[in-house]
Amino acid sequence: MYSAEKELFMMCFSPLEQFTLISLIPLHFGNFYFSFTNSSLFMLLATGIFLALFSLVTVNGGTLVPGPWQSFLEMIYEFVTSLVREQIGPKGTKYFPVIFTLFTFILFSNLIGMVPYSFTTTSHFLVTFTLSFAIFVAVTIIGFQIHGLHFFSFLLPPGAPLVLAPFLVVIELVSYCFRGISLGVRLFANMMAGHTLVKILSGFAWSMLSLAGLLKMASAIPFLVVFALMFLEVGVACLQAYVFTILTCIYLNDAIHLH
Template sequence: MIFSPLEQFSVLLIFPLFVGSFDFSFTNSSLFFFLAVGLTAHLFSITTENGGRLSPTHWQLIVESVYFFVVSIVQGQLGSVGNRYLPILFSLFCFLASINLIGMIPYAFTSTSHLAITISLSFVFFIGVTLIGFRRHGLHFFSLFLPSGAPLALAPLLVVLEIVSYSFRGISLGVRLFANMMAGHTLVKILCGFSWSMLGNGLLLTVGSVLPFGVVVALTGLELMVCVLQSYVFCVLLCIYLNDSENLH
C-alpha cells in the first residue's frame, strides 16, 4: 500500500547490476521505460502492417492522427526543412506521451516525474540542437547571441544575457516536464487519500466524501490532458530551438 503522496515516485531496485563504481541496475523506472517503448512500437507495428489497410481500423486512425498532428507542428515551426527532423520529433512525442499516460495507471510508475530523467533528456536534445547550429553556420552561429540592431555599447551585456538565456533552454525543458508530472500526480494522490479517509469516518463524512471524489475524477481527466499537452509543449519548444539553429532568428 502507498501511504505517502511522494512514495509513488520511489525508484525501486529490480535487478542489481554494478560494474566497478557504475550502477547499471534495472529499476521500476527502467521497466516502465521499456514498457512504454514496447507498447508504442507494437501499436505502430500492428497498425502499419503491410502498409496499413485501405479501410483503416480504429487504432490505425489514432496512429495516423498522431502522425499528422506532429507533422503540422514540425511544418508550422520549421517549414519544409523540418522534414529531416520529423522522425526524431515524432518518436519523441510518442515516447513522452506513452510514458506520461502509462504513469496514470494506478500503481504504475511515471518516469518523467524524476528530474534526473527529464533533465538528461532535455540536455541531450539541447546539445544536439547546438551542434546542428554550429554544423549549419560555423562560427557565425554566435551571431544568435547578439540581437540585430542592438547598440554596440550594450553588446557585452546583451551577449551575456543571451548566452545565459540560451543555456537555460536545456534546463527549462526538463524542469517544466518534471514539475507538471510530479505536481499533478501528487495532487491526485492527496485528494484520493483525503476522499478515502472521509469515506471511512462516519456517515456525515461518508456523504461529504462525494465532493473530493468528484474532484479526483475531474482532476484525473485534466491530468490525462496534461500528459499529452506536456509532450506537445516539449516538441514545440524543441522545434523553436531547431528553427533558431537553422535560421538564426
C-alpha cells in the same frame, strides 16, 4: 517506539511514495551501479507498446478504411508532421524521425503513468533533464554545423546598440544555456505536481470514507474532484508532450535560421 511506527506509517502513505525508484534487477560493475529499476521498466514498456501498436497497424501496409488504432497513429503522424512543417519549415523534414520519436515517447510515458499502480518516468527530473540536455547539445551542434562561428550572432539581437552588446550577449547566453534545464523542469514539475495532487486528494477522500456520519457522506465530494482531476491530468499529459515537442521545434528553427 511510537514515533518510529508513526514515521513508518507516514512514509508508507506519503504522496511522494509513488515516485520512489525500486531496484528490480541489481547490477554492479565495480563502483558503478546500473540497476534495472521500475523507471527503466516503464520506459521500455512505453517504447514497446508504441512499437507493437505501430507494427500491428502497418504490418500489411495499413488498410484503405483505417480502424480506430490506425486512425490514432495517423492522427499522431499528421500532427507531428504539421508541427515540424509550421515551426521549422522544409529544412526540418530530415529531423522529423527524431521529433516524432520524442513526442510519442513522452506521450505514451505520460499516459501510462495515469494507470493506477504504474510509474510515471517523466515525473523524475533525471529522465526529463537527460532528454532536454541531449536536445540542447544536439541543437547547438546543428547550429555550428550549418553556420560555423556565425552561429554566435544568435547571441546578439539584430539592431542592438554596440554599447549594450556585452550585457546583451551575457543575458542571451545565460538564457540560451537555461534552455537545456527549463525544458526538462517544465515537464518534470507538471507531471509530478499533478500526480501528487491526485494522490493527496485520494488519500483525503479515503480518510473521510473511513469515518462515520456526515463526513462519510461528504467523502463523495473529494472523490468527484479526484475523478475530474484524472481527466484533467490526461489532458495535461498530452499537453506536456506537445509543449516539449513544439519547444524542441522552435529551438531547432532558431539553430537553422538564426531567428
